[in-house]
Amino acid sequence: MNEMSATQWQSDGELAEETRRLVAATETMMAANARHHSDGIENLRLKAIVHELPDFLYVKDRDSRFVFANAVVARSHNFDNAADIAGKRDFDLFDFDLARKYFDVEQEIMSTGVPALDMEEIIPVAGGKPMCRLTSKIPLRNDRGEVVGLIGVSRDITERKRQEDLRRGQSALLEMIARNEPLEMILEALVLLVEAELDGIAGSILLLDRDGTRLLHGAAPSMPGAYSRLIDGTPIGPKVGSCGTAAWRGKPVIVSDVTIDPLWEDFRGVAAEFGLRSCWSAPVLTSQNNVLGTFALYSNTVREPTAHEMEMVALATHIAGIAIERKRGDERIYFMAHHDDLTGLPNRAFLKERMAKTLFQAGRNNRKVTVAYIDLDNFKDINDSRGHAAGDEVLKELAARMANCVRASDMVVRLGGDEFLVVLVHQSSHDAGILRRLRELQKAITRPVSLDGEELLVTSSIGVAAFPSGGSTPEELLANADQAMYRAKELGRNTLQYHSGDGENAVDIPLSEEEELRQAIVGDQLRLHYQLQVEVASGRTAGLEALVRWQHPQRGLVPPGNFIPLAEETGLIIQLGLWVLNEACRQARDWQDQGLNPVTVAVNVSARQFADPDFACHVHEALERHRLDPRWLELELTESTVMQDVDKALGIMARLHRLGVRLSIDDFGSGYSSLAALKTFPFDRLKMDRSLVEALPADKTAVAIASAVISLAKTLKLTVVAEGVESDAQLEFLRWAKCEEAQGYRFAKPLPVDEVVKLLK
Template sequence: MQSLAGHTEWLRLVVDQVSDYLFIKDRDCRFVFANRSVAEDLGIKNAVDLLGRSDADIHSPQLARKYEADEREVMRSGEPKIDFEEFIIRPDGTRKWVSSSKFPLRGENGVVYGIFGISRDITARKRTELLMTGQARILEMIATGRPLPEVLEALLCMIEEQLDGVLGSILLLDESGKRLLHGAAPSLPKAYCDHIHGVEIGQAVGSCGTAAFTGQPVIVDDIMTNPLWAPYTALAEPFGLTSCWSTPIISHDKKVLGTFAMYRQGGPIADVAESKLIADTVRLAAIAIERTRAEERIRFLAENDTLTGLPNRRELEHQLEQLLVDAEKNKTGVAVVFCDIDRFKSVNDSFGHAIGDLVLQIVSERIREVLPDDHILIRFGGDEFVLVISGGLAEKTNLQELLGRVRAAVAAPMHLAGQTFRITCSMGTSVYPEDGATAEVLLQHADTAMYQSKKSGRDTFQFYDRMMSEGSLMDLTLLEDMRVGLESNQFFLEYQPQFDLQSGQLIGLEALARWNHPKKGRVPPSRFIPLAEESGLIGALGDWVLEEACRQVQRWNEKGYDPILMAVNVSQRQFSDVNLVKKVKETLQVHGVKPSAFEFEITESLLAESPQMAVAKLSELRAMGMKLAIDDFGTGYSSLSALRSFPLTRLKIDRTFIENAASDPGSQGIVRSIILLGRELGLNVIAEGVETNAQKEFLLRSGCVCGQGYLFGAPMGADEIVKLLARSPPAQLRGIAS
């Protein structure tokens, strides 16, 4: 060391051993001193070569301006800037995060003539922080329903920030399970992504096609020589892609959803791969994809029939109204055809519901084959289909020819369950504008004509005639009878019990309106409820149901029975009443019933009509302590992000999804998705229409703990409920219905 005394060399030897950056700059922000660490990270062989150079000579203009602004502020203020985070971009494009401190250098006269800086590498810590922040942001995007491409792109950007030099890609397996489709690839050339979009998976289809086919990760360090890439080297070479690591994205039920891939342009891929980071990325991608597909499935169920895949009744009204607007503008015709399968009940009774479902699927396919693609076919419900025909085909001569072909196609022999039989259909048609100007009127008149076909012997079709509507006089008579019946106590309530599937304890009741007509006897709800809805009498009927339910709860309370949850259906007209909350509050107070003993069941379509009004009204009811349930979930408006804003407490899975849930994998997946979505919304879930032990066991395995249906009990009178209460006191709900 003595030989170095008196020279600056000893200082250079010392500071070059320090891994931190040490540097001095003059008042023009030019280097006058830097240690080896600074030079090496800037790609400069000798630190002496830095002297006299500014950041503008080394870095991008944006970075150089930031460094210079910080340093000039330190020199101007004379105050140091300590422990702040910044980064540099190395010549190879990688980013290095540092914690920097910069101090003013003063002469003996106090004048600042430069700065002294020291920076410590914090890249590992910073990447961990960025990873945690990024993962939290991805989960938030998934939870708030951001579009899948947006979520996947954010996920890949996060990974590319963690792994230097990596270009990320996510491909999605299509519905057929045979082809990979572009999902996201923010840094890969668009032309390359376009080329691989739609590639068919297989044993030797690059990294991704092979990984999707085998369900195993595939690492290729040299694309140009690896046999898996032999057919695709010409595709990768123009873009400089030299290596690829692809990992299959697997669903919770072990199915391949797609692939997550990392590419490099130059050099192998294995040295940058981190197994935990890859596993976390693949898991987040799987969550995002499954969540999106579950929502898409629920949305599909809201707009389509699960059995035939055809649009459903809700979608019909929307499409038909738009067609009528276009027809009015273009002065063209629109025909609405109701098609009902003849004696379909006998098919179910003779062969069972499974064969009945096959018949419906075959009929829908046969009609679809006859009907041109630019016309509409809808399953209206049960064994009814609706055809909407526009343009030249809606003219009477063409329409007769088309309906004749539909009739013949439906009537062709069917070979099912070892049997050969024929199915026929009855059709009724109304035409815009002669038979009606609105969707509602046209549907009503087509339905009327279809029933005339039934009366005429079936296996035919009828055009609407206004004389057919004389039967509507019967509806007017029945409507007047309803008004009298509400005033003279002809209506009464029955109650269908709801049970904890595991313990078998009674947890609630659903109040159902019944009518005992003095001359006609018991009128089925399917007859009087639609009439009440069409006429507006449903509001008065709903008010009576709430009043009577309160009276019954009060009677049970007086007899010493524990409080039990009473579910009451709320119609759209009732819900639209501006005085609804006031009426409910007054009714409960009059009978001394606690709001927590009642649950209002509201349909999804009702919430969709006016979401803002619905949120306000439901919030008032919830603030009172009432419980709020979505009825027939999956058949209406099923946007998860919209439902999140409603203060609901329970979700009821529609019976149509439970019917085949014990045996049909498709139905099982739908029910599980609904239960999962219900949980994510923080709602308790109850299944309607539980009729078999197999359905009950499936629901329990799927996490649904509540059910109602004929397995537990049909709707029954108050006296029979008393026997149930005496035998099985209601459960203390423990969150089941709260």
């Protein structure tokens, strides 16, 4: 080899030493051939060395025909004898395009005399993956310096290239993880990297759901899409294929034949439909060995995995674990930064991030967005009376209710404390259902909250503003909704107020009957009228029965028959009953403070109010608050109320008796268990039902029953009050039958407070 070629060859850092040795040996061998084999033994020794070399070595003439090739070259082309390759060209060994590429390169080398060093060549291999070789081709000169051919030296670097590609793939995946790219993209790239390393294998990654019960689709780029959809959501368990079982056990599961393995008993048909015969799955684990999902390899042949395949599974599960754990960690950090710790609802930061985008999309699609600013009424009282832990429980319950009231496109945000914001995205530019949805939202808030066996009533004041008329930016919308909410509080709370689009004050939203009644209870619209109870014998005042009325702003004075059933149905009867109890105690004390003679005030108690475990406490608090002696308060209970739960009723009545209040059984004679009630419960008075009184004295049966009731009451030492007395004839009968007291229109209709004062004076 002349000086130039030797110098160029020394620049090769990859195969320099090896190639110099091979070239020297080849030139020596060629020189020996030129001397007509003058030294046969040396020639044979050199040939043996060349044929034992692990690298590819060959010599070609000027026409790129093989003059000599070592045994490795011959075997690569399926020749048993190295001499058989002599005289052949690449056109005889490869397809035309590849052979022409080699030929052009070699002719360029021989025509210019410039070697080509460290060329990477991809050599096709029948029935397998291509081979990658690192090849150097050097011009071969004679004694006169003329190029007479070339020497080629190649080394199989397929495995090295595979390792390099694998390392590059791993590095790329770790960079994707570091850049926080979407998890789906990372997992798909991971599966493709593994598949590129293996023959006839398809990979799949499944992710364990948040509940830890089902496997969800993660990535399966080469698997049939229909199969991936079928197994999406598969539960984990001790006998759920390879993946479901691996996630259940937390250990790899190798199934070499899915058609006979009992783990695949319920999934054989699915596997057969897609030609899957073996499946090897391993759990993807956190650093604390908690299962995150599974990585599986599928083959369409029945076999066990090779050691290399299991190495790739281990590599894939490790990287997948890093990616999934990082993603979930980021999600947790994002969630904590954008959600309220107590309720789990989005917070102000989330609202700020999302609201501008919501309004932009609404404007582009010509849709409206309604925001409802919600403030819970008197919530501080719950914290003060029951503690912040109880208040937190109430907030969590109400937050869940609000979240359940909205659609997926809507948003419920906790702004802080007891303030919330609901963002409703209209389905069209004129969504008529928004008002109905707002009312349903308020109704959900107002349902009693059960806390330690007690029901708490929480109301809300809601201010509403709509985009774009009520504000074109998030800041304007919130400010206007906030203004409307304060207007709702000023109007008595527990109501909805809508901010108009022209910059004026908030305007009223028409209320439903339930909302009107709720507002009446807290908004000073209820009134108590009092019906006189007189002593039959003397005509003197014996007491007063408090009867509630509703002073409606538009409809005037509404009688109880028009709203008590609604109160019973909606649960407002408890709140209404407490108002009546407190107002009656307050008024009774006020009359006494005016110097009027003390008079007993009777209050009706509903079944739901009586069933409240704290009812006796409420009575005690009302008496204490208004400084009323308990003997001037009477509670009227119907027989149906006390007969619902006898033991519980007896306990409550005993506590009431200890307070010193009087108890009367109302509407006696209207049911079938009246006598049993008299026998069982400690009543002080008996109020004979008006249906019995109105038949007196003409109806002989009524006369007999009334007489018997009065006689029985005297025996039991109960005072009898006849209700609904309207005629002199009825009064005369009652006087004759020795009935102590009576009430009805014969004496006076229910009177407002000022007229009662005149009567008492």
